[in-house]
Amino acid sequence: MDRIGALPKDIKQKNDAEILRSIAGQRVFTVQDIANQTKISRLTITRALERFIEKGIVIQGGKGSSTSLGGKKPQEYSLNDGRYGISIAPSGGETLACLMSFTGEEIDTVSFMFPAALTYEAFIEKSAESVRILMKRNGIPQEDLYGIILCTGGIIDRKSGIFRTSSIPQWGNDLHAAEDLSRMLGLDTRIEIENVSKVCSSMLRFSSEVQGKRTAVMYADFGVSITILEDGKTLESTNDVNGELGHMCLDPHDEEACVCGSKGCFEVLISQKRIWKMVNAMPEKEREVLLKNYDGKGDIRRYLLEEEKREDGKAGELCTYMADIIGMAFRNVVLAIDPDLFVIQGVFSYASDRFLERIKSVVRENKYLKDIPIDIREESRELSEMLKKGSMNIMLSSILEK
Numbered sequence: 551m552d553r554i555g556a557l558p559k560d561i562k563q564k565n566d567a568e569i570l571r572s573i574a575g576q577r578v579f580t581v582q583d584i585a586n587q588t589k590i591s592r593l594t595i596t597r598a599l600e601r602f603i604e605k606g607i608v609i610q611g612g613k614g615s616s617t618s619l620g621g622k623k624p625q626e627y628s629l630n631d632g633r634y635g636i637s638i639a640p641s642g643g644e645t646l647a648c649l650m651s652f653t654g655e656e657i658d659t660v661s662f663m664f665p666a667a668l669t670y671e672a673f674i675e676k677s678a679e680s681v682r683i684l685m686k687r688n689g690i691p692q693e694d695l696y697g698i699i700l701c702t703g704g705i706i707d708r709k710s711g712i713f714r715t716s717s718i719p720q721w722g723n724d725l726h727a728a729e730d731l732s733r734m735l736g737l738d739t740r741i742e743i744e745n746v747s748k749v750c751s752s753m754l755r756f757s758s759e760v761q762g763k764r765t766a767v768m769y770a771d772f773g774v775s776i777t778i779l780e781d782g783k784t785l786e787s788t789n790d791v792n793g794e795l796g797h798m799c800l801d802p803h804d805e806e807a808c809v810c811g812s813k814g815c816f817e818v819l820i821s822q823k824r825i826w827k828m829v830n831a832m833p834e835k836e837r838e839v840l841l842k843n844y845d846g847k848g849d850i851r852r853y854l855l856e857e858e859k860r861e862d863g864k865a866g867e868l869c870t871y872m873a874d875i876i877g878m879a880f881r882n883v884v885l886a887i888d889p890d891l892f893v894i895q896g897v898f899s900y901a902s903d904r905f906l907e908r909i910k911s912v913v914r915e916n917k918y919l920k921d922i923p924i925d926i927r928e929e930s931r932e933l934s935e936m937l938k939k940g941s942m943n944i945m946l947s948s949i950l951e952k
Contacts, residue, residue, distance in 0.1 A: 565590055569598045570946055571756035571782070573629065577653065578611060580624040599627060606633050606696065607652060607946065629653045634690055637941035638677050639701035639746060640665050641934040645673075647680035648938050649688060652696070652946070656938060658688050665702055670721040678734040697740035697948065699941040700727055701749050703773060705790050711743045714790060717773070717809065742944055747775030747793045748784050750895050750933070752940035755782045755947060759927070763890040766883050768876070770851075770896040771933060774817035776879065778887060783947070800878050816879045820872050825850050828868060840864045852897045859902045872898070873905050877912025884913060884922070892926045895936060899928040 565588075572587040573579050584595045602608035611626040629652045638647045644664050649657040660683050662676045677700060685695065703717030711728025713721070728741040744752075751767035754760045765779040774796035778785050785792050796817035797810045806824070808815035818824060829837060829850065840863075844853050851872065857865035880892060894901070910924045929936075 565594055566598050566601070567756075567781075567783075567947075569595060571758070571761065573608075573627075574654075574756040574943070574946065576628075578626050578628050580626055582624060606630055631655065632694060633696050634694055635696050635942055635945045636681055636684060636698045637701070637749075637938055638680065638698065639749065639937040639941070640703075641937060645676070646934055646937075647677065647684060648934075648941075649684040649690070650938060650942055652942070654939070654942060658684055660684060666718050670716075670718075670725055673721075674727065674730045674734055677731055681735060681737075692737055692739065695737070695739050697742060697945045698731070699742045699744060699749065699944055700731060701744055701746045701937065701941070702727075703746055705794065706743055706745045707790050708742065708744055708786075711741065713743065719809070740945075740948065742948065744944065745775075745793055746937070747773075747777055749940040749944065750936040751777040751779060751784060751793075751893075752943045752947075753931075753936045754779065754893065754929075755940070755943035757782060760891065760893075764887065765891045765893060766880075766887070766889040767893045767895060768879075768898070770817075770820070770894075770898050771849075774820065776883060778889070795879065795883065798879060798882055800875060800882075816875065819875045820851070822850055825854070825868060825872070828871070832864065836864055849897050852900055855898070855900050855902070855905065858905065869901075869905055870908060873901075873908035874912050877909040877915075880909060880924075880926075881913040881916055881919065884919060884924075885916070890925065892924070893929050894926065895929045895931075896933065899930040901928065 568588045568590060569584055572584050581592050581595050581599070584590070585592050599608055603610065607630055608627050609630045611628055631651045631653045633652045634649055634657070635652070636647060636649050638645065644661045646659055646661050648659045651657060660680045662680060665673050668676065681698060684690070702713065704713055705715040706712070707714050711726065713723070713725040713727050715723050716725065728743050732741050747769045750769045754765065754767065760779055760782045762781055767777045767779060769775050769777070775793045776795035777793040797808060797812065797815045799812060799814045800816050800819055801814040804814040804819065806818050807813055808818045829840065832840065843857065844850070854865045854868050858869040876898065883889060906926050909926060913924055914920045914922070
């Protein structure tokens with residue numbers, strides 16, 4: 551049977567995504583600027599920009615400079631800095647609600663308690679209150695608010711706006727978060743519900759680094775996730791579990807239960823709790839030497855990664871253990887989906903080259919993989935920055951779904 555060619559709608563969405571990718575980081579651009587980057591026809595670009603203008607994403611500016619040969623001055627465009635989005639997400643032990651313009655500028659931020667310290671009802675109420683504060687304080691009318699991204703952990707049905715399985719056990723399951731927040735706000739605006747790890751991976755949505763590639767994005771903080779992207783876009787799955795590879799079983803004999811109910815999960819084996827257990831099992835004098843530069847506050851895993859760069863010793867042994875666990879997880883990912891690229895976000899993005907080489911060597915322990923190229927890159931931005939960038943990219947991408 552012949553393969554069915556791409557439908558016109560698919561081609562239009564692909565072109566729109568290419569055009570958005572080319573303008574996402576630019577203040578001012580012309581049709582020719584986009585054509586030079588994308589090789590898409592000027593007519594197709596012009597029609598796409600007309601759609602973007604209609605949706606309030608792009609605005610027309612003045613006329614640019616003509617070439618040295620003279621001729622008609624080109625029309626200039628820019629992303630609409632008078633259109634806004636709000637991201638609400640856990641970060642640094644609290645919840646941040648950030649008001650951003652489509653140009654990527656952070657306008658204002660308010661914070662409230664970390665989600666796990668609140669009931670579900672209080673979380674929705676605090677989220678709605680934060681939106682009202684940001685809009686009132688900055689004089690944002692309802693018609694200029696394009697959308698809200700509400701982020702949390704767990705399995706999330708983005709299309710239905712439902713927290714299927716929350717990472718906060720006391721909240722329960724099947725929570726209609728988008729509907730509840732909309733009702734609390736009383737605003738006619740787009741509300742997106744998404745998993746934190748998928749928002750972080752979405753910061754790569756328009757990056758040339760992942761264009762045309764299958765990418766596995768690992769994020770580690772309180773939990774661990776590996777989200778699969780195809781050409782920068784998060785792959786949607788029937789059960790909304792793309793990203794939940796932190797729950798793959800790497801040691802069926804491990805005794806510690808994970809929040810998912812299983813034992814031997816990837817995220818348990820490299821959690822702060824597990825690493826602290828290993829540190830505390832050391833003889834006292836060794837432990838004192840290891841922790842001599844530790845401030846008592848930061849993530850112990852990041853501390854060890856920094857210590858391993860300065861000297862080997864016990865920090866090196868613990869880092870080898872963590873690299874081995876990540877290597878086993880990456881090996882499973884390679885065997886399952888064969889990605890072109892791994893991107894590491896979060897605490898392990900501060901690892902040394904030696905740490906990354908150890909990961910690769912563990913992947914290649916499988917004889918089928920011993921000669922394959924393994925591209926691992928680190929994205930060392932702070933969580934709050936990744937959440938803001940990812941949230942804005944999701945909002946911009948949503949126009950492709952309409």
